[in-house]
Amino acid sequence: MGLNVKNISYRYGKREIVNDVSFSVGEDEIITLFGPSGVGKTTILKMIVGMLTPQTGTIEFTGESTPENTLLVFQDYLLFPHMTVAENIAFGLKMRHVARTEVTQRVQEMVAEFQLGGLEKQYPAQLSGGQQQRVALARAIILRPKLLLLDEPFSSLDSNLRQQMYEYLRRLQAHYHFGVIMVSHDQQETFLLSTRVVVLANQRVQQVASPQELYAHPANRTVADFLGSFNYLTGEANGESFEVAGYQLSVANPDQLQGPATLLVPFLTPAALTTHGGLRATVRQVHWQPAGPTVIFDVAGQELKLRQTSFLRPLEVGEQVRLTLPAGGQLLPCQ
Numbered sequence: 539m540g541l542n543v544k545n546i547s548y549r550y551g552k553r554e555i556v557n558d559v560s561f562s563v564g565e566d567e568i569i570t571l572f573g574p575s576g577v578g579k580t581t582i583l584k585m586i587v588g589m590l591t592p593q594t595g596t597i598e599f600t601g602e603s604t605p606e607n608t609l610l611v612f613q614d615y616l617l618f619p620h621m622t623v624a625e626n627i628a629f630g631l632k633m634r635h636v637a638r639t640e641v642t643q644r645v646q647e648m649v650a651e652f653q654l655g656g657l658e659k660q661y662p663a664q665l666s667g668g669q670q671q672r673v674a675l676a677r678a679i680i681l682r683p684k685l686l687l688l689d690e691p692f693s694s695l696d697s698n699l700r701q702q703m704y705e706y707l708r709r710l711q712a713h714y715h716f717g718v719i720m721v722s723h724d725q726q727e728t729f730l731l732s733t734r735v736v737v738l739a740n741q742r743v744q745q746v747a748s749p750q751e752l753y754a755h756p757a758n759r760t761v762a763d764f765l766g767s768f769n770y771l772t773g774e775a776n777g778e779s780f781e782v783a784g785y786q787l788s789v790a791n792p793d794q795l796q797g798p799a800t801l802l803v804p805f806l807t808p809a810a811l812t813t814h815g816g817l818r819a820t821v822r823q824v825h826w827q828p829a830g831p832t833v834i835f836d837v838a839g840q841e842l843k844l845r846q847t848s849f850l851r852p853l854e855v856g857e858q859v860r861l862t863l864p865a866g867g868q869l870l871p872c873q
């Protein structure tokens with residue numbers, strides 16, 4: 539079951555919005571289309587459900603997935619205001635002329651699954667945002683989709699309710715087996731839920747990778763910038779060796795860069811203090827946080843921000859220290 543999107547493009551009038559986008563979705567995957575506002579994420583979903591036709595490229599449903607069992611749930615739920623919770627959930631089945639006894643039984647299953655017991659006769663306006671969101675998902679899941687498309691489904695919910703919805707989504711997927719394509723511009727949500735992420739920027743797919751791969755090896759500066767979790771230290775590359783401010787460390791250099799290059803140093807890098815050698819740095823700012831301080835260092839005029847580091851002692855502003863950074867960081871071309 540799944541979907542292959544190959545080289546699709548879309549233009550609104552003369553404005554090119556989606557350009558040569560390809561990705562696939564496999565069984566039980568959660569694929570997130572992740573990118574800044576206006577990059578065409580919703581447009582891609584609309585092409586998949588057939589609301590828009592790509593001007594180039596193909597969208598191929600595979601295995602058990604078909605256009606009929608592919609459902610799009612919009613951000614703003616679109617519940618029918620004049621129907622009760624039970625009627626909203628039953629609506630799709632009724633449209634498909636499913637027998638009344640089966641409708642009743644499947645609605646009950648959904649009410650139990652989404653913990654909506656007692657709310658069956660309420661109207662959408664009488665529900666909280668989280669409850670409305672559950673009804674919207676129940677209304678989709680009752681149709682037993684093989685592909686569920688979710689357009690920023692949780693963006694209007696607060697953090698606790700979001701966590702609850704993530705659990706629902708995972709549980710439902712394990713129970714009913716469907717692929718998910720989700721649109722998000724929330725990095726935490728994307729990393730938490732996705733099996734793979736399609737990073738979109740500048741009308742193009744910049745990278746398709748698991749959250750771990752994305753974080754460990756962002757394909758380019760655009761992806762790294764968008765993840766927003768890295769320092770960029772400029773120095774000199776020589777094979778798998780990199781030198782910055784007189785400090786040498788071994789790095790990953792997939793593009794075999796030579797000379798000026800940028801080392802990606804994640805904010806969460808486990809740097810350590812050392813008394814000999816190391817990277818000379820001056821402490822510029824210290825921000826206390828429950829999980830550990832964020833320290834901003836100056837490294838030969840370059841800023842280095844390290845978060846939740848387990849330095850063995852508190853650092854003082856103005857202090858000069860020597861840091862060791864783990865080997866294997868990734869190099870990117872200088873900008």
Ligand SMILES: Nc1ncnc2c1ncn2[C@@H]1O[C@H](COP(=O)(O)OP(=O)(O)OP(=O)(O)O)[C@@H](O)[C@H]1O
Pocket residue numbers: 550555573574575576577578579580581582723
């Ligand atoms: N019907 C339309 N006619 C003309 N332009 C449109 C139309 N629909 C969307 N657009 C434009 O296409 C671009 C992409 O829109 P789309 O909704 O796909 O982006 P998105 O990545 O989902 O953004 P967001 O995260 O803000 O929802 C936007 O600049 C939008 O203004």
